[in-house]
Amino acid sequence: xxxxxxxxxxxxxxxxxxxxxxxxxxxxxxxxxxxxxxxxxxxxxxxxxxxxxxxxxxxxxxxxxxxxxxxxxxxxxxxxxxxxxxxxxxxxxxxxxxxxxxxxxxxxxxxxxxxxxxxxxxxxxxxx
Numbered sequence: 001x002x003x004x005x006x007x008x009x010x011x012x013x014x015x016x017x018x019x020x021x022x023x024x025x026x027x028x029x030x031x032x033x034x035x036x037x038x039x040x041x042x043x044x045x046x047x048x049x050x051x052x053x054x055x056x057x058x059x060x061x062x063x064x065x066x067x068x069x070x071x072x073x074x075x076x077x078x079x080x081x082x083x084x085x086x087x088x089x090x091x092x093x094x095x096x097x098x099x100x101x102x103x104x105x106x107x108x109x110x111x112x113x114x115x116x117x118x119x120x121x122x123x124x125x126x127x128x
Contacts, residue, residue, distance in 0.1 A: 015040040018081055023048070025071060026078040032056070034082070035069060044073030055101045057108055061093050062101035 018037045025033045025046065035048030051069035055062050082088060096104075 015044070015046070015079070018079065022082045022084065024078075024080050024082055025076060027071070027075045028077055029075070033066070033069065033071065034063070035066075038068075041073075044076050044079075046071050046073070046076070046079070055105065056093075057101060057104035059093055060096045060101060060104050061089060062096055062098050064098050064101075 015037065019040075021037060023035065023037050025035075025048065027033065032054045033048060033051055034054055035051030037046060038049045039047040048066075048069045048071065051066040052063040053066055055064060
């Protein structure tokens with residue numbers, strides 16, 4: 001086994017190995033973007049070509065096309081290469097339209113808000 005020099009270490013930890021590959025980029029606000037990495041800089045600012053915003057609600061999902069997309073590095077939480085040989089999503093997931101996924105997001109938000117307000121109303125019952 002040979003020792004690799006500092007240049008090899010820098011190259012292996014760089015985004016350069018992901019150029020022209022399909023990536024998943026997880027953002028701080030929870031969005032999941034997919035696209036082909038075309039460029040990046042030392043601040044992890046990245047340019048995705050053919051980008052789409054993958055919205056998942058329960059077993060429903062929708063890929064909303066974004067086109068050429070620039071992402072500021074400070075918003076990136078995770079970048080990973082997608083394995084093109086494997087299915088991206090489990091088979092039970094169902095692709096729906098953008099309008100349907102927005103309705104599902106609203107219903108999910110409304111349910112969460114209702115749960116929170118019910119919890120507040122019932123706090124007086126907590127005797128612990």
